[in-house]
Amino acid sequence: MSRGNGIANSQIYSIWLKFPELDRPFLEIHEHKVTYDRDQPRVNESGFAHLSFQLKDISGILSQIIQADGAQIGEITDLGTEEKPLLIAYARDPEGNILELEQT
Template sequence: MRNEGETPVFRYAHTNIVARDSERLIRFYKEVFHCKSIGETRDLRGPWLDELTGLSGAHITGEHLCLPGYGDDHPTLEIFSYDDMAERGERRVNSCGLAHLAFEVDDVEETLDRVLKAGGCQVGRVVAAEYPGRRAVFVYAGDPEGNIIELQSWRKTDTK
C-alpha cells in the first residue's frame, strides 16, 4: 500500500515470447543479441497458474533473459514453452498486435548474418534512410520461430 502523496511505481518489466522450443530460442537470443541469463528459470504449474492463464493443467518452462544495454536484471525477454500450445497464424510486419522486437546494433549486415547462421531468416531487404543529422540502416529478420526482429543502426552525419 502506498503512503498518501507517494507516486505509484510504473516501470517496464518484460516481454514474453511463447516458443515451441524455448531452449533453442533462449540460445538464439543469447548468441545473437547478447541477452544474459539473470538466473530466473521457470518450471511453473499449479492451481494459481491455471487461474492466472485460464488454462486447465497449465505447465510453463523457460527463462528470463536480461536485454542488452540496460541494468543487470530488467527489462527482460521472457521465453516460455507450455506443454500444450495453440498455433498462431502467419506473422507479418503489418499484423495487428505486437509486431516486432527491435535491437540497435553496430552493424546491421553483420548482425543479420549472425541471425541467419543461428537459424533465423531475413524478412525484408536492408535499407538506409536519411534523417536530419543522422543516417539509419534497417532490416527486418525473423528468429528461428518466426518472431519478427528489427535490426537498426544509427550514425551521425555531417550537418554542414
C-alpha cells in the same frame, strides 16, 4: 500458472532480462512446454507486430539469425543521411516472430 493464464496443466520456463541497476523496463521470455503452431505474422498486422533492437552490426546479427534457422525479410535499407546513416532490416526469428534491426 494455469489459474492465471487459463491453460490447463500449463508448464512454463521463464527468463527475466533487465538493465543493470534498473527494475524497469524488463523483458520476460516464456517457453511453454506445450505449444501450438500459428500462421506467420506480418509486419503490418494488428496487435503485437514485432520487436525492435538497436545494434552495432546489422549484417553480423542478420547472419546469426539466418544461421539459427531464421530468415531475412526485405533488404538492409539506409533511412538516414550520408553524415548520419540509419540502417534498418527486418527478419524472422526461428519461431517466425518479426524483428526490426536498427544500426545507427
